[in-house]
Amino acid sequence: MSLRCIIIDDEPNAVNLLEVLIGQTTQWQLLGKCYNALEAMDFLKKHTVDFIFLDINMPHLTGMELAGLLPKETKIVFTTAYAEHAADSYAFKTIDYLLKPITLKRFLAATQKIEEAFGNVVAVNEKPEGKADEGYFFVKSGKMLRKILLDEVLYFEGEKEYVRMVTGIEELLIYRRLKDIEEQLSAPFVRVHNSYIVNTRLLSKVQDNHIYIGDKQIPVSDKFREVFMAVIRQRMF
Template sequence: MKTINCIIVDDEPQARKMMEAFVSQLGGWKILRVCSNAIEAFEALQSSPVDVIFLDIKMPIITGIDFLKSLKKPPLVIFTTAYNKYAMDGYELDVVDYLLKPISMHRLLQAAEKVTERLNAGAERGTNNNAAEATFMFVKHDNKLVKINFADMLYVEGMQNFVRIHTNSKPYLITYTMKALEEILPANAFIRVHKSYIVAMNAITTVYGNTIEIGSTQIPIGSNFKADFMNKIES
Protein backbone atom coordinates (compact mmCIF):
# COMPACT_ATOMS: atom_id res chain seq x y z
CA MET A 1 0.00 0.00 0.00
CA LYS A 2 1.26 3.46 -0.90
CA THR A 3 2.37 5.62 2.02
CA ILE A 4 0.10 8.64 2.48
CA ASN A 5 2.22 11.72 3.11
CA CYS A 6 0.59 14.52 5.06
CA ILE A 7 1.29 17.81 6.78
CA ILE A 8 -0.51 19.33 9.77
CA VAL A 9 -1.17 23.08 9.80
CA ASP A 10 -2.54 24.74 12.95
CA ASP A 11 -1.55 27.85 14.90
CA GLU A 12 -2.48 26.26 18.27
CA PRO A 13 0.36 24.17 19.83
CA GLN A 14 -2.00 21.82 21.68
CA ALA A 15 -4.07 21.20 18.56
CA ARG A 16 -0.90 20.36 16.61
CA LYS A 17 0.26 17.90 19.29
CA MET A 18 -3.13 16.21 19.47
CA MET A 19 -3.43 15.85 15.68
CA GLU A 20 0.15 14.60 15.43
CA ALA A 21 -0.55 11.95 18.09
CA PHE A 22 -3.74 10.81 16.34
CA VAL A 23 -2.29 10.69 12.81
CA SER A 24 0.76 8.79 14.08
CA GLN A 25 -1.60 5.92 14.90
CA LEU A 26 -2.84 5.62 11.32
CA GLY A 27 -1.18 2.73 9.50
CA GLY A 28 0.45 3.73 6.22
CA TRP A 29 0.41 7.47 7.01
CA LYS A 30 3.55 9.59 7.32
CA ILE A 31 3.68 13.10 8.81
CA LEU A 32 6.18 15.09 6.75
CA ARG A 33 5.90 18.31 8.72
CA VAL A 34 3.90 20.01 11.46
CA CYS A 35 3.35 23.69 10.63
CA SER A 36 2.15 26.60 12.75
CA ASN A 37 1.08 28.86 9.86
CA ALA A 38 0.50 29.06 6.12
CA ILE A 39 4.04 30.25 5.41
CA GLU A 40 5.50 27.04 6.82
CA ALA A 41 2.87 25.02 4.95
CA PHE A 42 3.79 26.76 1.69
CA GLU A 43 7.45 25.81 2.23
CA ALA A 44 6.49 22.22 3.01
CA LEU A 45 4.53 21.89 -0.22
CA GLN A 46 7.54 23.15 -2.19
CA SER A 47 9.96 20.67 -0.64
CA SER A 48 8.13 17.32 -0.77
CA PRO A 49 5.14 15.66 -2.47
CA VAL A 50 2.16 15.91 -0.10
CA ASP A 51 -1.02 13.84 -0.39
CA VAL A 52 -3.08 15.40 2.42
CA ILE A 53 -3.16 18.62 4.45
CA PHE A 54 -4.84 18.78 7.85
CA LEU A 55 -5.65 22.47 7.69
CA ASP A 56 -6.90 24.78 10.43
CA ILE A 57 -9.10 27.59 9.13
CA LYS A 58 -8.85 30.49 11.56
CA MET A 59 -5.15 31.37 11.56
CA PRO A 60 -3.39 34.76 11.71
CA ILE A 61 -1.99 36.47 8.58
CA ILE A 62 -3.52 33.99 6.10
CA THR A 63 -6.58 31.87 6.81
CA GLY A 64 -6.70 28.24 5.84
CA ILE A 65 -9.42 29.02 3.30
CA ASP A 66 -7.37 31.74 1.56
CA PHE A 67 -4.30 29.50 1.60
CA LEU A 68 -6.22 26.66 -0.03
CA LYS A 69 -7.70 29.00 -2.66
CA SER A 70 -4.20 30.13 -3.61
CA LEU A 71 -3.10 26.60 -4.59
CA LYS A 72 -3.78 25.73 -8.20
CA LYS A 73 -3.30 22.00 -7.67
CA PRO A 74 -3.67 21.39 -3.95
CA PRO A 75 -3.34 18.05 -2.20
CA LEU A 76 -6.42 16.58 -0.58
CA VAL A 77 -7.51 18.74 2.35
CA ILE A 78 -9.18 17.98 5.67
CA PHE A 79 -10.30 21.12 7.49
CA THR A 80 -9.77 21.06 11.27
CA THR A 81 -11.57 23.87 13.04
CA ALA A 82 -13.53 24.89 16.11
CA TYR A 83 -16.12 26.69 13.96
CA ASN A 84 -18.91 25.04 11.99
CA LYS A 85 -19.77 28.22 10.07
CA TYR A 86 -17.14 27.45 7.40
CA ALA A 87 -18.73 24.18 6.32
CA MET A 88 -20.10 25.69 3.10
CA ASP A 89 -16.62 26.95 2.17
CA GLY A 90 -15.35 23.42 2.65
CA TYR A 91 -18.05 22.06 0.37
CA GLU A 92 -17.32 24.63 -2.36
CA LEU A 93 -13.57 23.92 -2.16
CA ASP A 94 -14.19 20.16 -2.38
CA VAL A 95 -12.33 19.30 0.83
CA VAL A 96 -12.34 15.65 1.87
CA ASP A 97 -13.77 16.22 5.35
CA TYR A 98 -14.55 18.89 7.91
CA LEU A 99 -13.47 17.97 11.45
CA LEU A 100 -14.79 20.02 14.36
CA LYS A 101 -12.56 20.43 17.41
CA PRO A 102 -12.22 18.71 19.78
CA ILE A 103 -11.52 16.01 17.21
CA SER A 104 -12.08 12.38 18.17
CA MET A 105 -10.08 9.43 16.88
CA HIS A 106 -13.31 8.00 15.52
CA ARG A 107 -13.89 11.04 13.28
CA LEU A 108 -10.27 11.04 12.17
CA LEU A 109 -10.58 7.40 11.09
CA GLN A 110 -13.66 8.30 9.04
CA ALA A 111 -11.74 11.14 7.37
CA ALA A 112 -8.77 8.85 6.71
CA GLU A 113 -11.07 6.36 4.98
CA LYS A 114 -12.43 9.12 2.75
CA VAL A 115 -8.86 10.09 1.83
CA THR A 116 -8.08 6.50 0.82
CA GLU A 117 -11.21 6.39 -1.34
CA ARG A 118 -10.29 9.69 -3.04
CA LEU A 119 -6.70 8.63 -3.70
CA ASN A 120 -7.81 5.29 -5.12
CA ALA A 121 -10.38 6.99 -7.34
CA GLY A 122 -7.76 9.50 -8.49
CA ALA A 123 -5.32 6.71 -9.36
CA GLU A 124 -7.98 4.98 -11.44
CA ARG A 125 -8.72 8.22 -13.33
CA GLY A 126 -5.03 9.12 -13.64
CA THR A 127 -5.67 12.47 -12.00
CA ASN A 128 -5.72 14.18 -8.60
CA ASN A 129 -7.98 16.48 -6.65
CA ASN A 130 -8.29 20.07 -7.88
CA ALA A 131 -9.91 23.02 -6.20
CA ALA A 132 -11.74 25.73 -8.13
CA GLU A 133 -9.55 27.70 -10.53
CA ALA A 134 -7.55 30.19 -8.49
CA THR A 135 -7.49 33.91 -9.31
CA PHE A 136 -4.43 34.65 -7.20
CA MET A 137 -1.34 33.07 -5.71
CA PHE A 138 0.79 33.53 -2.62
CA VAL A 139 4.54 34.05 -3.02
CA LYS A 140 7.24 34.15 -0.37
CA HIS A 141 8.74 37.64 -0.34
CA ASP A 142 10.80 39.23 2.47
CA ASN A 143 9.97 36.31 4.81
CA LYS A 144 6.24 36.83 4.29
CA LEU A 145 3.60 35.25 2.08
CA VAL A 146 2.30 37.95 -0.22
CA LYS A 147 -0.96 37.60 -2.14
CA ILE A 148 -0.69 38.52 -5.84
CA ASN A 149 -3.82 38.67 -7.96
CA PHE A 150 -3.28 37.30 -11.45
CA ALA A 151 -5.23 40.27 -12.82
CA ASP A 152 -2.54 42.63 -11.43
CA MET A 153 0.38 40.83 -13.07
CA LEU A 154 2.01 42.32 -16.17
CA TYR A 155 4.86 39.95 -16.95
CA VAL A 156 7.38 37.58 -15.38
CA GLU A 157 11.11 37.87 -15.92
CA GLY A 158 13.36 34.84 -15.37
CA MET A 159 16.69 35.44 -13.60
CA GLN A 160 18.62 32.17 -13.15
CA ASN A 161 17.28 30.68 -9.87
CA PHE A 162 14.83 33.55 -9.34
CA VAL A 163 11.95 35.17 -11.14
CA ARG A 164 10.78 38.76 -10.92
CA ILE A 165 7.01 39.18 -11.07
CA HIS A 166 6.11 42.64 -12.38
CA THR A 167 2.70 43.86 -11.23
CA ASN A 168 0.73 47.10 -11.51
CA SER A 169 2.05 48.21 -8.14
CA LYS A 170 5.58 46.79 -7.68
CA PRO A 171 7.94 43.95 -8.67
CA TYR A 172 8.49 40.85 -6.51
CA LEU A 173 11.73 38.87 -6.66
CA ILE A 174 11.00 35.30 -5.58
CA THR A 175 12.72 31.92 -5.56
CA TYR A 176 10.93 30.05 -8.34
CA THR A 177 11.69 28.55 -11.71
CA MET A 178 10.01 29.74 -14.90
CA LYS A 179 8.70 26.22 -15.53
CA ALA A 180 7.07 25.97 -12.09
CA LEU A 181 5.46 29.38 -12.41
CA GLU A 182 4.25 28.62 -15.94
CA GLU A 183 2.36 25.62 -14.56
CA ILE A 184 0.70 27.74 -11.86
CA LEU A 185 -0.45 30.67 -14.00
CA PRO A 186 -3.77 30.22 -15.86
CA ALA A 187 -3.02 29.21 -19.45
CA ASN A 188 -5.88 31.29 -20.86
CA ALA A 189 -4.42 34.53 -19.43
CA PHE A 190 -0.63 34.06 -19.64
CA ILE A 191 1.78 32.81 -22.28
CA ARG A 192 5.50 32.19 -22.35
CA VAL A 193 7.08 34.20 -25.17
CA HIS A 194 10.77 33.71 -24.41
CA LYS A 195 12.91 31.45 -22.25
CA SER A 196 13.11 34.38 -19.82
CA TYR A 197 9.63 35.93 -20.13
CA ILE A 198 5.99 35.10 -19.48
CA VAL A 199 3.47 37.82 -20.29
CA ALA A 200 -0.11 38.54 -19.29
CA MET A 201 -2.19 38.68 -22.46
CA ASN A 202 -4.35 41.54 -21.15
CA ALA A 203 -1.29 43.66 -20.40
CA ILE A 204 0.05 43.67 -23.99
CA THR A 205 -0.28 47.06 -25.67
CA THR A 206 1.62 46.48 -28.95
CA VAL A 207 3.20 43.65 -30.93
CA TYR A 208 5.61 44.33 -33.77
CA GLY A 209 8.26 42.12 -35.32
CA ASN A 210 9.77 40.06 -32.54
CA THR A 211 8.89 42.52 -29.81
CA ILE A 212 6.03 42.91 -27.34
CA GLU A 213 5.34 46.19 -25.62
CA ILE A 214 3.74 46.32 -22.19
CA GLY A 215 3.50 50.01 -21.45
CA SER A 216 7.00 51.36 -22.00
CA THR A 217 8.66 47.94 -21.50
CA GLN A 218 9.88 46.01 -24.53
CA ILE A 219 9.94 42.22 -24.30
CA PRO A 220 11.55 39.96 -26.93
CA ILE A 221 9.68 37.08 -28.54
CA GLY A 222 11.87 33.98 -28.76
CA SER A 223 11.95 32.12 -32.07
CA ASN A 224 10.85 28.88 -30.38
CA PHE A 225 7.81 30.60 -28.86
CA LYS A 226 6.66 32.89 -31.67
CA ALA A 227 4.36 30.48 -33.52
CA ASP A 228 2.38 29.58 -30.38
CA PHE A 229 2.19 33.22 -29.35
CA MET A 230 0.94 34.42 -32.73
CA ASN A 231 -1.65 31.64 -32.87
CA LYS A 232 -2.92 32.64 -29.46
CA ILE A 233 -3.28 36.35 -30.15
CA GLU A 234 -4.81 35.78 -33.58
CA SER A 235 -7.42 33.40 -32.17
Protein backbone atom coordinates (compact mmCIF):
# COMPACT_ATOMS: atom_id res chain seq x y z
CA MET A 1 0.00 0.00 0.00
CA SER A 2 1.38 3.41 -1.01
CA LEU A 3 0.18 6.04 1.44
CA ARG A 4 -0.57 9.59 0.26
CA CYS A 5 0.49 12.54 2.38
CA ILE A 6 1.20 16.27 2.35
CA ILE A 7 3.47 18.53 4.39
CA ILE A 8 2.07 21.71 5.94
CA ASP A 9 4.81 23.90 7.42
CA ASP A 10 5.87 27.52 7.01
CA GLU A 11 9.59 26.70 7.37
CA PRO A 12 11.17 25.75 4.00
CA ASN A 13 14.09 23.92 5.66
CA ALA A 14 11.70 21.78 7.71
CA VAL A 15 9.68 21.00 4.58
CA ASN A 16 12.83 20.04 2.67
CA LEU A 17 13.99 17.75 5.48
CA LEU A 18 10.66 15.90 5.63
CA GLU A 19 10.57 15.61 1.84
CA VAL A 20 14.01 13.98 1.83
CA LEU A 21 13.16 11.65 4.72
CA ILE A 22 9.96 10.55 3.00
CA GLY A 23 11.72 10.04 -0.33
CA GLN A 24 14.65 8.10 1.10
CA THR A 25 12.92 5.88 3.66
CA THR A 26 9.36 5.20 2.47
CA GLN A 27 7.27 4.28 -0.55
CA TRP A 28 4.70 7.00 0.22
CA GLN A 29 3.43 9.53 -2.29
CA LEU A 30 4.10 13.12 -1.24
CA LEU A 31 1.23 14.86 -3.02
CA GLY A 32 2.03 18.40 -1.99
CA LYS A 33 3.87 20.93 0.18
CA CYS A 34 1.89 23.79 1.70
CA TYR A 35 3.50 26.72 3.50
CA ASN A 36 0.46 28.06 5.35
CA ALA A 37 -2.91 26.84 6.58
CA LEU A 38 -5.00 28.60 3.93
CA GLU A 39 -2.95 27.04 1.13
CA ALA A 40 -3.39 23.66 2.81
CA MET A 41 -7.16 24.02 3.12
CA ASP A 42 -7.44 24.83 -0.57
CA PHE A 43 -5.21 21.87 -1.47
CA LEU A 44 -7.22 19.44 0.66
CA LYS A 45 -10.46 20.50 -1.03
CA LYS A 46 -9.04 19.27 -4.33
CA HIS A 47 -6.99 16.24 -3.26
CA THR A 48 -7.51 13.16 -1.12
CA VAL A 49 -4.70 12.25 1.26
CA ASP A 50 -4.27 9.51 3.85
CA PHE A 51 -2.56 11.70 6.43
CA ILE A 52 -0.80 15.03 6.86
CA PHE A 53 2.43 16.27 8.43
CA LEU A 54 1.30 19.42 10.23
CA ASP A 55 3.44 22.08 11.87
CA ILE A 56 1.84 23.69 14.91
CA ASN A 57 3.45 27.13 15.02
CA MET A 58 2.40 28.89 11.81
CA PRO A 59 1.33 32.52 11.30
CA HIS A 60 -2.31 33.59 10.91
CA LEU A 61 -3.74 30.12 11.58
CA THR A 62 -1.85 27.64 13.78
CA GLY A 63 -1.64 23.92 13.14
CA MET A 64 -3.99 23.25 16.06
CA GLU A 65 -6.53 25.72 14.67
CA LEU A 66 -6.26 24.17 11.22
CA ALA A 67 -6.70 20.66 12.67
CA GLY A 68 -9.95 21.83 14.26
CA LEU A 69 -11.26 22.88 10.83
CA LEU A 70 -10.42 19.65 9.05
CA PRO A 71 -12.73 16.61 8.89
CA LYS A 72 -12.58 14.73 12.20
CA GLU A 73 -11.26 11.56 10.52
CA THR A 74 -8.16 13.38 9.20
CA LYS A 75 -5.06 11.56 10.45
CA ILE A 76 -2.24 13.88 11.55
CA VAL A 77 1.45 13.71 12.37
CA PHE A 78 2.21 16.94 14.21
CA THR A 79 5.66 18.51 13.84
CA THR A 80 6.88 21.25 16.16
CA ALA A 81 9.82 22.53 18.15
CA TYR A 82 7.67 22.81 21.28
CA ALA A 83 6.80 19.83 23.49
CA GLU A 84 4.05 21.62 25.43
CA HIS A 85 1.44 21.07 22.71
CA ALA A 86 1.70 17.27 22.85
CA ALA A 87 -1.27 16.69 25.16
CA ASP A 88 -3.56 18.99 23.15
CA SER A 89 -2.62 17.28 19.90
CA TYR A 90 -4.37 14.06 20.88
CA ALA A 91 -7.75 15.74 20.73
CA PHE A 92 -7.43 14.93 17.02
CA LYS A 93 -6.70 11.75 15.02
CA THR A 94 -3.03 12.11 15.89
CA ILE A 95 -0.70 9.32 14.81
CA ASP A 96 2.49 10.83 16.20
CA TYR A 97 4.04 14.03 17.55
CA LEU A 98 7.49 14.80 16.15
CA LEU A 99 9.76 17.30 17.88
CA LYS A 100 12.08 19.37 15.70
CA PRO A 101 14.79 19.00 14.70
CA ILE A 102 13.52 15.64 13.46
CA THR A 103 16.24 12.99 13.47
CA LEU A 104 16.45 10.06 11.11
CA LYS A 105 16.04 7.61 14.00
CA ARG A 106 12.91 9.36 15.27
CA PHE A 107 11.42 9.60 11.79
CA LEU A 108 11.91 5.87 11.20
CA ALA A 109 10.06 5.18 14.46
CA ALA A 110 7.25 7.43 13.25
CA THR A 111 7.00 5.54 9.95
CA GLN A 112 6.26 2.38 11.93
CA LYS A 113 3.38 4.08 13.75
CA ILE A 114 2.04 5.50 10.50
CA GLU A 115 2.19 2.17 8.68
CA GLU A 116 0.53 0.44 11.62
CA ALA A 117 -2.24 3.05 11.70
CA PHE A 118 -3.16 2.00 8.18
CA GLY A 119 -2.71 -1.73 8.73
CA ASN A 120 0.46 -1.75 6.67
CA VAL A 121 2.91 -3.09 9.24
CA VAL A 122 6.55 -3.32 8.14
CA ALA A 123 9.08 -5.10 10.32
CA VAL A 124 11.86 -2.79 11.54
CA ASN A 125 14.57 -4.86 9.90
CA GLU A 126 12.67 -5.62 6.74
CA LYS A 127 14.32 -4.35 3.55
CA PRO A 128 12.21 -3.07 0.63
CA GLU A 129 11.95 -5.47 -2.26
CA GLY A 130 14.54 -4.89 -4.93
CA LYS A 131 17.30 -3.56 -2.64
CA ALA A 132 20.88 -4.65 -3.25
CA ASP A 133 20.90 -6.53 0.05
CA GLU A 134 23.49 -9.20 -0.72
CA GLY A 135 26.39 -6.76 -0.86
CA TYR A 136 26.84 -6.85 -4.63
CA PHE A 137 25.14 -6.12 -7.93
CA PHE A 138 25.83 -6.62 -11.63
CA VAL A 139 26.63 -3.93 -14.19
CA LYS A 140 26.40 -4.49 -17.92
CA SER A 141 29.71 -3.69 -19.63
CA GLY A 142 29.69 -4.45 -23.34
CA LYS A 143 28.63 -8.09 -23.66
CA MET A 144 29.60 -8.88 -20.09
CA LEU A 145 27.85 -8.56 -16.74
CA ARG A 146 30.37 -7.24 -14.21
CA LYS A 147 29.95 -8.15 -10.56
CA ILE A 148 30.49 -5.12 -8.30
CA LEU A 149 30.95 -5.34 -4.53
CA LEU A 150 29.05 -2.54 -2.79
CA ASP A 151 31.72 -2.24 -0.08
CA GLU A 152 34.19 -1.11 -2.77
CA VAL A 153 32.02 1.67 -4.21
CA LEU A 154 33.06 5.16 -3.07
CA TYR A 155 30.20 7.09 -4.64
CA PHE A 156 27.71 7.34 -7.49
CA GLU A 157 27.58 10.52 -9.57
CA GLY A 158 24.61 11.36 -11.78
CA GLU A 159 25.39 12.59 -15.30
CA LYS A 160 22.09 13.19 -17.17
CA GLU A 161 20.92 9.74 -18.32
CA TYR A 162 24.05 8.04 -16.95
CA VAL A 163 25.46 7.34 -13.50
CA ARG A 164 29.20 7.25 -12.91
CA MET A 165 30.10 4.58 -10.36
CA VAL A 166 33.49 5.16 -8.74
CA THR A 167 35.50 2.62 -6.71
CA GLY A 168 39.04 2.91 -5.43
CA ILE A 169 40.45 1.46 -8.65
CA GLU A 170 38.02 2.15 -11.48
CA GLU A 171 35.08 4.12 -12.84
CA LEU A 172 32.15 2.71 -14.77
CA LEU A 173 29.27 4.42 -16.54
CA ILE A 174 25.86 2.86 -15.90
CA TYR A 175 22.94 3.66 -18.16
CA ARG A 176 20.54 4.40 -15.31
CA ARG A 177 19.18 7.46 -13.54
CA LEU A 178 20.64 8.28 -10.14
CA LYS A 179 17.15 8.05 -8.63
CA ASP A 180 16.85 4.45 -9.89
CA ILE A 181 20.19 3.57 -8.35
CA GLU A 182 19.18 5.22 -5.06
CA GLU A 183 16.03 3.09 -4.83
CA GLN A 184 18.16 -0.08 -4.88
CA LEU A 185 20.59 1.08 -2.22
CA SER A 186 20.38 1.10 1.56
CA ALA A 187 22.79 2.09 4.37
CA PRO A 188 25.65 2.93 4.33
CA PHE A 189 24.80 4.76 1.08
CA VAL A 190 23.27 8.22 1.53
CA ARG A 191 22.14 10.84 -0.97
CA VAL A 192 24.00 14.10 -0.24
CA HIS A 193 23.34 16.10 -3.40
CA ASN A 194 21.15 15.97 -6.48
CA SER A 195 24.18 14.50 -8.27
CA TYR A 196 25.80 12.33 -5.59
CA ILE A 197 25.20 9.25 -3.43
CA VAL A 198 28.14 8.39 -1.15
CA ASN A 199 29.28 5.37 0.82
CA THR A 200 29.53 6.79 4.36
CA ARG A 201 31.80 3.93 5.45
CA LEU A 202 34.50 5.05 3.03
CA LEU A 203 34.46 8.84 3.47
CA SER A 204 37.53 10.27 5.20
CA LYS A 205 36.17 13.54 6.59
CA VAL A 206 33.37 16.10 6.51
CA GLN A 207 34.35 19.76 6.46
CA ASP A 208 32.67 23.03 5.45
CA ASN A 209 29.66 21.34 3.83
CA HIS A 210 31.89 19.02 1.82
CA ILE A 211 32.64 15.31 1.99
CA TYR A 212 36.09 13.97 1.25
CA ILE A 213 36.11 10.45 -0.12
CA GLY A 214 38.97 8.90 -2.07
CA ASP A 215 40.54 11.85 -3.90
CA LYS A 216 37.13 13.49 -4.47
CA GLN A 217 35.61 16.51 -2.74
CA ILE A 218 31.79 16.27 -2.87
CA PRO A 219 29.39 19.06 -1.84
CA VAL A 220 26.55 18.43 0.61
CA SER A 221 23.50 20.40 -0.50
CA ASP A 222 21.01 22.09 1.83
CA LYS A 223 18.27 19.71 0.67
CA PHE A 224 20.09 16.59 1.92
CA ARG A 225 22.28 18.00 4.73
CA GLU A 226 20.01 17.22 7.69
CA VAL A 227 19.49 13.57 6.73
CA PHE A 228 23.19 13.12 6.01
CA MET A 229 24.23 14.69 9.31
CA ALA A 230 21.68 12.56 11.17
CA VAL A 231 23.47 9.49 9.82
CA ILE A 232 26.87 10.93 10.78
CA ARG A 233 25.70 11.82 14.30
CA GLN A 234 24.80 8.19 14.91
CA ARG A 235 28.52 7.41 14.65
CA MET A 236 29.83 10.34 16.70
CA PHE A 237 31.51 9.95 20.09
